[in-house]
Amino acid sequence: MASQLTEGSIPKIFKNEECVQPILQVIDLEETHSKNQDEETVRYRLKLSDGKFYLLATLNRQLNEMVINEEIKDFSFVELLNYQKTVIKNTDFLLVSNLESVSNQTEKIGEPTQFTNETQENEIEIEKEEEKEKEKEQTTFKTQPLETGITLLRNLNTYNKNWKIKVRVTNKAEPKTYNTNGKEGKVMYVTVIDSNGDEMRATMFNDYVTKFNKVLQVSKCYYISGGRLKPSDRRFSSIQSDYEINFNNSTKMTLCTNTSDLPKEAYHYKKLSEIEKTQNGMKIDVLAIVAEVGDLMEVKSRTGTQLKKRECILADQYLRISCNFWGEAAEKNTFSDNPVIIIKGANVGEYLNKKNLSASRSARIILDPEINEAQEIRDWWYRGGGKKTQEQLGKTIGKSFGGYTNWIENDRDPLSNINDLNLGIGQKADYITAKVTITRVLRDLSNPVCYPACNFENCNKKVTLQGSHWVGEKCNHRIKKPTYRYNAKIRLSDPTNSIYATGFNDTCERILGVNAEEIETLKQQGRDGEYKAVFDKAVPLEGLARIRITENEYEGKTFKRLILSNFKPITDYVLESKKLIEQINKINRTNK
Amino acid sequence: MSSATPRINFKYLSEFEGKTIRIVGKVGEKQGNNVILHTTDNGQVIVDRSNNLEKNYQTNNVEVLGVWNNNQLSELTFFNLSDNFDFDTHNQMIDLSMKHKEIFM
Numbered sequence: 001m002a003s004q005l006t007e008g009s010i011p012k013i014f015k016n017e018e019c020v021q022p023i024l025q026v027i028d029l030e031e032t033h034s035k036n037q038d039e040e041t042v043r044y045r046l047k048l049s050d051g052k053f054y055l056l057a058t059l060n061r062q063l064n065e066m067v068i069n070e071e072i073k074d075f076s077f078v079e080l081l082n083y084q085k086t087v088i089k090n091t092d093f094l095l096v097s098n099l100e101s102v103s104n105q106t107e108k109i110g111e112p113t114q115f116t117n118e119t120q121e122n123e124i125e126i127e128k129e130e131e132k133e134k135e136k137e138q139t140t141f142k143t144q145p146l147e148t149g150i151t152l153l154r155n156l157n158t159y160n161k162n163w164k165i166k167v168r169v170t171n172k173a174e175p176k177t178y179n180t181n182g183k184e185g186k187v188m189y190v191t192v193i194d195s196n197g198d199e200m201r202a203t204m205f206n207d208y209v210t211k212f213n214k215v216l217q218v219s220k221c222y223y224i225s226g227g228r229l230k231p232s233d234r235r236f237s238s239i240q241s242d243y244e245i246n247f248n249n250s251t252k253m254t255l256c257t258n259t260s261d262l263p264k265e266a267y268h269y270k271k272l273s274e275i276e277k278t279q280n281g282m283k284i285d286v287l288a289i290v291a292e293v294g295d296l297m298e299v300k301s302r303t304g305t306q307l308k309k310r311e312c313i314l315a316d317q318y319l320r321i322s323c324n325f326w327g328e329a330a331e332k333n334t335f336s337d338n339p340v341i342i343i344k345g346a347n348v349g350e351y352l353n354k355k356n357l358s359a360s361r362s363a364r365i366i367l368d369p370e371i372n373e374a375q376e377i378r379d380w381w382y383r384g385g386g387k388k389t390q391e392q393l394g395k396t397i398g399k400s401f402g403g404y405t406n407w408i409e410n411d412r413d414p415l416s417n418i419n420d421l422n423l424g425i426g427q428k429a430d431y432i433t434a435k436v437t438i439t440r441v442l443r444d445l446s447n448p449v450c451y452p453a454c455n456f457e458n459c460n461k462k463v464t465l466q467g468s469h470w471v472g473e474k475c476n477h478r479i480k481k482p483t484y485r486y487n488a489k490i491r492l493s494d495p496t497n498s499i500y501a502t503g504f505n506d507t508c509e510r511i512l513g514v515n516a517e518e519i520e521t522l523k524q525q526g527r528d529g530e531y532k533a534v535f536d537k538a539v540p541l542e543g544l545a546r547i548r549i550t551e552n553e554y555e556g557k558t559f560k561r562l563i564l565s566n567f568k569p570i571t572d573y574v575l576e577s578k579k580l581i582e583q584i585n586k587i588n589r590t591n592k
Numbered sequence: 593m594s595s596a597t598p599r600i601n602f603k604y605l606s607e608f609e610g611k612t613i614r615i616v617g618k619v620g621e622k623q624g625n626n627v628i629l630h631t632t633d634n635g636q637v638i639v640d641r642s643n644n645l646e647k648n649y650q651t652n653n654v655e656v657l658g659v660w661n662n663n664q665l666s667e668l669t670f671f672n673l674s675d676n677f678d679f680d681t682h683n684q685m686i687d688l689s690m691k692h693k694e695i696f697m
Contacts, residue, residue, distance in 0.1 A: 574678045
């Protein structure tokens with residue numbers, strides 16, 4: 001039961017390190033009341049514990065129902081999905097905006113203590129000590145005497161010819177025939193692993209293929225001596241070794257039965273995120289879940305041969321990537337039930353600016369390996385992790401993705417989130433996408449909708465009339481005639497809140513339907529009726545708003561600065577309805 | 593709560609015997625004064641148009657407002673809907689509003 005809690009997650013959260021949907025225990029849940037202008041707000045405070053440490057937390061009001069329904073109560077296990085870490089009066093708090101209840105429990109796990117900066121320092125001390133212990137262990141392992149006369153793979157080089165290795169064969173590829181410069185031949189590759197966990201590739205040609213193919217069997221162990229060492233070519237192998245061995249007429253092999261010191265496998269796979277950094281054409285080992293499987297297809301290659309192909313999508317907790325399987329790998333594997341997969345020697349490629357993988361017959365595929373990482377990724381998948389792709393992760397966790405071209409597809413945030421989640425306090429601006437109605441565009445003496453702007457090389461700063469010229473206070477440019485640009489305070493309302501955000505030229509032009517020059521002309525010529533008509537026609541306007549949030553300080557007080565960086569009136573009602581239904585269903589699911 | 597006529601779907605008709613309701617559907621076969629309405633949740637409703645014969649449906653999808661009685665909807669009035677009207681979304685909306693009756697009815 002205690003193992004359900006995600007160990008070590010509280011320190012990670014405190015240090016702002018990556019922690020994917022940890023499972024924590026609720027302790028000391030209490031109700032607080034605060035009065036604000038005749039309105040009383042109920043908020044729930046609690047401690048979230050990982051069994052060893054806890055942090056103070058507050059639930060976002062939209063989660064209150066979960067407490068009322070008793071989905072969350074003292075000792076409950078919950079899955080933390082979205083939160084913001086903040087500091088209030090020198091204490092660290094988690095503002096929880098989304099969590100899912102896992103199970104109700106009857107007792108506190110462990111004796112958790114509050115994780116603070118001091119704890120962090122103590123933790124670092126303990127970590128350093130633990131590392132020293134580990135190092136001691138490792139050095140003792142290395143100084144343990146090797147079986148006499150056996151050379152480790154990592155110690156092989158081209159100078160010493162009298163080596164003898166003790167290895168297990170982990171892979172044997174099918175022999176291939178080739179034809180270069182009129183010469184025909186056969187080649188075969190095997191991969192071996194030694195007691196140190198290092199892997200190396202071995203090749204053999206022509207007659208030696210026949211000879212050694214009979215001897216070498218996968219997962220069996222051999223003493224091998226004699227052969228030529230060559231530098232390895234990373235284009236053909238993802239194995240982390242500087243050399244490879246060529247078995248030839250001086251090679252001797254004997255079957256070995258004393259195999260307890262030889263590991264069965266070496267897993268050097270990487271996370272899918274490593275692919276981004278890998279050059280196209282190189283090979284890589286990866287561990288992931290097969291999220292989607294395509295049908296077996298036949299495609300014609302450039303040379304006219306028919307190739308079998310199967311398109312799949314691999315996923316891990318952070319990324320999704322497309323992976324094509326070819327030939328036998330495509331035919332043999334149907335990948336039913338979303339297996340965990342390790343691909344050794346997958347090719348990294350790129351298509352339309354997106355990286356992808358392909359696995360042909362030189363790649364090695366291992367399904368559902370029995371290692372901890374495989375269990376971890378499977379657990380994440382069963383907890384519904386597959387439904388949240390990287391893009392979706394980006395939407396809920398990273399609100400600071402400015403200039404995000406698909407902002408319209410984001411989940412809609414209620415305007416109340418600006419204050420509830422205390423957005424804008426970090427160094428980077430926060431962004432939200434909200435469905436709002438524009439209810440007002442301020443246009444009075446203290447809030448003019450536009451201003452005279454410096455048109456010298458896109459400067460756009462405010463200019464004032466000084467004599468016969470217009471001069472910029474900040475830019476010092478002198479121009480004859482300014483161009484008017486919008487800078488208006490726009491009132492946005494939704495069911496949760498009403499806010500004012502500043503709109504700049506492009507956004508206001510889109511909303512009002514006229515450009516700033518025209519508006520200014522109407523105003524200066526005293527055409528009040530037409531001037532008013534522009535605003536009456538534009539408002540109210542329902543649409544999607546992209547709002548940029550930062551925090552500023554003025555005369556000792558902090559306040560939020562909101563900019564309407566984009567606005568799109570709603571035209572696709574079906575899409576918006578579907579979005580609403582999606583959001584309602586989400587709330588209903590968490591409230592079940 | 594309000595005097596707005598509730599919007600429902602085929603599966604909920606039994607709860608509204610004798611009541612005035614609104615229901616959306618695709619216009620189907622005509623049988624004398626009756627028309628078959630194919631609702632967004634795949635039901636079929638017989639609409640008795642006797643009281644509203646002077647007006648004709650102008651589109652393929654309509655919302656009919658009428659009294660549900662004895663397995664027939666006596667039409668009082670109707671509203672034309674576009675051919676792009678999304679049945680699936682409408683069906684989900686009705687289900688949600690029936691689930692949260694306290695807000696909508």
